[in-house]
Amino acid sequence: MRTPSGTLVSRFTMELVTALVTGSIGAIVCYGSTEFGIGWGDAGPEPGYFPFYVGLIIVLASLFNLFMAFKHYRDRVEEFLTGEQAQRVIAFFGPMVLFVLVTSYLGIYVGMILYLVGAMVFQGGYRLPKAAAVGVITAIANYILFEVWFQVPLLKGPLEPLIGIH
Amino acid sequence: MDNFSNLMDGFAIAFSMFHLALMAAGVLLGILVGVLPGLGAPNGVSLLLPLTFTMDPVSAIILLTSMYWGALFGGSTTSILFNIPGEPSSVATTFDGYPMAQQGHATHALTLAFMSAGTGAMFGVVVITVLSGWVTEFALKFSSPEYFAVFLLTFASFIGMGSGSAFKAIVSMMLGFAFATVGMDGISGNMRLTFGFPDLVKGISFLVAVIGLFGIGELLQTMEEGLRFDGIHARVRIRDVLKAIASMPGHWLTLLRSAIIGAWMGITPGGPTAASFMSYGLAKRFSRRKEHFGKGEPAGVVAPETADHSAGTCAILPMLALGVPGSATAAVMMGGLMIWGLTPGPMLFIERPDFVWGTIASMYLGNVMAVVLVLATVPMFAAILRIPFSIIGPMIVVVCFIGAYSISGSRLDLWLAVPFGILGYTFKKLGYPIAPMVLAMVLGDKAEDALRQSMIMSKGSLGIFWTNSTLSATIMVLAMLLLFWPGVSLIIKRLRKPAVAATA
Amino acid sequence: MFKTKLIATVLAGALYAAGASAAWSPEKPVEFVVTSGAGGGTDIFTRTIQSIIVKNKLMNVPIVVVNKGGGAGSEGYIHGASEQDNPHRVTFGTNNEYLLPLVAKMGYAAEGFTPVAALALDEFLIWVNAKAPYADAKSFIDAAKKGDGLRMGGSQSKDTDQTLVSIISEATGAKFTYIPFKSGGEAAIQLAGAHIDANVNNPNENIGQFKANMVRPLCVFSTKRMAPGPKISKDMAWSDIPTCKESGIPVDNYQMPRTIWLPSGVAPEVLAFYTDVMHKVQETPEWKAYIERTSQTGTFLSGDELRKYITADTARAYGVFKREGWLAK
Incomplete structure (x- = not known):
């Protein structure tokens, strides 16, 4: 060994x-x-x-x-990665890739809400209502900042039109 | 002295409550776009452009230039605090700024960055004020061979800097060149290395690479070490700010050298990004504390910031006087000038001195205001660092990916940021330097274009770089000297020794 | 002949009426895609139109302008044609829409778009450095016939500038070495610094240097001289510039249309809506000011007329590309 x-x-x-x-x-x-x-x-x-x-x-x-x-x-x-380190990296990297995957299909707003809520609940140990509030507020803030204020359209999926956002 | 009285008239125009308010608004908006990766000064300026259609041109340019200053300042903030360069030109600031922040000197690093940036900008405005006539002539002397020589000089000042394996540095730099060639080749009009993907036609964005390599790569490393930003003590103490300001005079040589490099690169369209890299490279090379660079050396923050802002400021001059924008943002502003009914070019100084000198005067005021306002934002950013990592970590990820997407609204860019993140993480752990890759991505295609334009001029002979003008030959000699500096310094030492021995 | 034309007119009228009765108007923000970087000719064209539409309330929804200038504009066209039935995405460009796909694999097809209108024709001139010894176009061409010829700079490769240079060579036998720069502005500075012998810039790209007497126009590639106006340089107004034809270069007309496109999958009433908006735009005094300031020729081409223009323009460029061996394999 x-x-x-x-x-x-x-x-x-x-x-x-x-x-x-x-x-x-x-x-x-x-x-x-x-x-x-x-x-x-x-x-x-x-x-x-x-x-x-x-x-x-x-x-x-x-x-x-x-x-x-x-x-x-x-x-x-000489090790590159120990099992413990790998766990930590994957715990971070996995959800991130999932976030990108969800984003490419459902748009960046849905992606960011799910990702933030998931990370806060499962990794941060926050309660769901608080996490959901942070997620939704972040999404709204980004929407206002990018789409309304700076008029930079971000990636949107099939869900946004349902609530009247194009 | 003529310029001086013109400048006084300019101050009379620029100094009004309305204009000061515009400056403040511009600077604050600029800081905001500068902080967000993906949203850059060009975005911000083009956004404000429609607002300016109804303004008078002096007010309009004041708003736009102030936004530009703000963005330049804002870009440094995230570089230092999160290792995410908000602007391409603040990439070099991460090299020492982020380590400083990790060691608990975030306030010191930020203050240094802002003060050097302010100094660089002031130097730039003074250059514009004093030398406006001469600078125009100087810029006209530059053609493709001279540009290539400048790019070579930039590379030369940066090469041989790493302490690790030379072959790893070569792989890194060449990968950067390869990424830069993807997309349309400006000289032949062919699509290179796109392999049939329509999304690759526009090329691989340098910003996407930077977001991956620096932002995501760094987050992965942070996670692995289980650090969770604990290293960053973000308490803001006025004492730290004052101490940093007091240390500024000690950097006078770096400041002066970087400001000159910046002014030069801003006037000849090398741009702020090239300027910041070159001045970082030279600062390291000529420093007695070489081995401290990259580990939190204050001069490593001062050098790129000074050059960045000096270049950014000077880039306004060729835009006004020649109609050649020295940076991407200047290009947008030039579009604005035309929409307002002004013609950028040498005659602008004669036809609309009120506009030109009003603009220049506003640059003095705007930069002072920007330094004050941006220093005031430090506590706010420091507060962000106190948010628990399980919230702020994912938020940084979100910001990174929004940035990657918003650069050109491409889904592929979202996916490109991921492998760049892995690359950044792996490279850092295995001792591959990342800076050469970034530099090659920024300047690679420009250098290639300049080389090939020169080759068309000379019908394929490389001699053109030596024979085209004394200017290009001089720059080439400088580049060669830097390139072979280790060897050259050895020879100088050898020559000196026997001389000393002989006299003794 | 007359009959078919009549039928066509009636049909078009009927279509127009049908379009008017089932009038379409945008339901959400409209995206204006600029196929050049910020500050480029197409960018100013688009933003001028945007400002006119906003000022005169010609559309009841907001306009979002996005710059996609990568790959000589192909990035913008790829984006513009990516959703074939999207009526809220209008693409702004030049004749590069149908010329780019001829010279390289661009990732979009010219047929992916339906033309809405051409609102302006940009002129091309031969410019030389003010200190150059050429008194007129003839002596310039004569000089270019000797030895290795002259250095000609321009914007981009295998684009309008290089095509024109090739046409001049073919028509006169003059020899030119073409050096592609990133933009017309860069070519202008290179000429002012006397690093190249000439360029074929649009008026707007060289006006700064022209005003300062650093460069001098020799002739304009148009059937008639440009509109009269005040002196631009110390002794010349735009109308003082002879046409190239009268100066002895047998190329009577070369212009670049500024064009507006929709994805080809949109309904006719969508096309009618934007055509109508653009028609209103070019009638405003602001538009006339833009045309005058940039020394372009105002025009309004749409429908069949525009299609005919495009077919003719493509055929002419195709001939040049084929001769030069530029056609994409």
């Missing part, structure tokens, strides 16, 4: 994953830039020149980082 107890993800694993992810982004960029020329023509670089070499550098540097990860972190006992 190389990792200390309670470690969920080791630093080594995370270094590997990150290098692989950045490397793949680089590869995608390289691939995407071949759609237009990647050469150096009469009028200087073609449209794909910069993205292509930028992508290539990302791939190469990521490979180097991958190599360094093996060199430095494979035998080292």
Whole structure:
């Protein structure tokens, strides 16, 4: 057992994953830039020149980082995330993703009310009426601030028209 | 001296109860839009534009410029307190401002930021007052090769700053460049790296990235450590404010350097964002406390704030005198000028001196007022930090996502902010620097455009940067010096040693 | 011929009457989508119309203006066409609505919109630096025939400016190196700083430098000279500028329409409503002041007339794009 107890993800694993992810982004960029020329023509670089070499550098540097990860972190006992930390991060991150998901279908106002109420009740231990009040007031304040005052339309879903808000 | 008497006339025009009230209203509204990420000064100004159609132009520009000052100030507040830059130009303020706040020096950081910002703005107005004629000529000397040289200088002043792995810094910066190329290529008119997604045609917004990388990334980190903002003692004591003000003269060199950088970048459309990054980079490079930067070094707040405001103020001049806006907000104001029936350009100074000098005079008054008002808001923001984290945490999330959406009303941007948040969190924990990515996203496409325009001019020869003008050659030399500074300083040391030995 | 025209007129009249009887009017705030950044030509066009509508109470609902200028305006068009039956979203632009999709994959189709009206035609001129040695358009073209030719700057790539430069080259044999800048304003400053030899800016983009005698117009691409008025620079009024045709460049007309669009899925009465509003807008004194101030040509094209104009404009640009190899694959 190389990792200390309670470690969920080791630093080594995370270094590997990150290098692989950045490397793949680089590869995608390289691939995407071949759609237009990647050469150096009469009028200087073609449209794909910069993205292509930028992508290539990302791939190469990521490979180097991958190599360094093996060199430095494979035998080292270092955690990236302990089980306890992961719990805390997920307890925060999960609801946030749910909020974005709800928002994309039901609009940002419904999303924010549900999210605020959920977070206050389940994580903050507040009573429902208080949480609901905070949620609704926040939504109304944002509505007034953005839509009425600054005339910036925010994402609305199928529910707002029911109460006459467009 | 001619300018001075003009300025006095300007004060006579700008100094009325009505105008002072307009300034106060503009500044307060500006602080509000500045504080909210996603709502920026350009939004605020375009919102107020219809209101100004019935005003006389001097009152109208006073309202709009005051809003601009307010937004510039407001942007720094959230950078320092929550690590969420309210404005692109206040990204560099987070580097040291937020650590200071975490260590319990929020008041100190905010006061420093506002005072430096005020100093930078004052410097900018003085530059405008004294040099208005000369500045116009200077700005006309800039073409694509000179712009590219300036961008290179900005990158050079920032490179080699991190203490971690160079390859991680390279990955970070190159990712920034790659994100900046998404969307329409201005030189060829092609759509690059959109992979058929209509939502990507407009490109990846720098603000969405910043909201994810800084705002959400930071929240994740806070959660992991279980900190819940306990680190921030948000008590406001007048003593802290005074102490911060008293420490200002000690930063005179940083202030002066940053103000000059800001003035330069504001006049030549490098913009406030580039100015703040460049001046942060140089402040760190020339500091004796290099290793303290990024961990709550006061000079790391002073430098970007001074440059930001100096640039923001100076950006008004090319707008009035040349009709080239030095910043996005100036572009909106210029639209306003045309709707009010004024023609921005060199003749504006001759045709409507009352308007021009009234505006310049109002910049002095407006900035003083902005410093006072924004200092008055500090206790209010500090109070926000006392709200329990289970309420304020989700609220910050909501504000972040509203910001991400409202930038261009795109659903995809909501989803983009999430991976950027994960990226920010992971990068920070693994020692990948984030600043190079942000800088590359801001300047990447501009630098590429300038390079390719130059290449069209020179038919593909890179020699143009050295031969086009003494200006571009000089800037290139400066950039090269900075780029190879570690090597250069080593050589200087070597040369000095034998010399010392010889004399001894 | 006469008969079909008569029938068409009657039909149109009937349609109009039908539209009038079942008159549509907006039920909620109307969104005006600007296909340029804040401060751009289209932005000022839209906000001027907004201010006229508000001032003269031509619509009974609020107007929300949103700028979507990303990707040379395609961001705005994608947004404008995204809800095909949304009658509360009007898109403002130029001829780029139907020209952009020809040169690149834009994420929207020109057919996704139905044209409401064209309210103004913006003129194009050849401008040179005031100190340049060219006395008239002819000597300028002659200079451009020698050696590598001259540097011409403009706004955007494969857009109206570059198309015009290509048309001039084709018509005269002059050689130009075209340098694309972000905006016409930038091209104006580059010319004032003598970094480029010429640009083909609209009057409004160069007026500041023109007033200050930093740049000088050589000719205007129009069938007749511009409207007379006071002197703009020390010795020239707009009407003193010769047309390009009379100066020996065989291109008699090149203008950019400022256009207004609806998603193509909306009902005819919606189209009739906005056409009517725009018709009222262009009759106001404020609109005339805008036209005069920006030195554009006022016009009002709608319905079939506008469609015909668009077809002709597209065909002309298509020819240029094809010759230059710009057409999207």
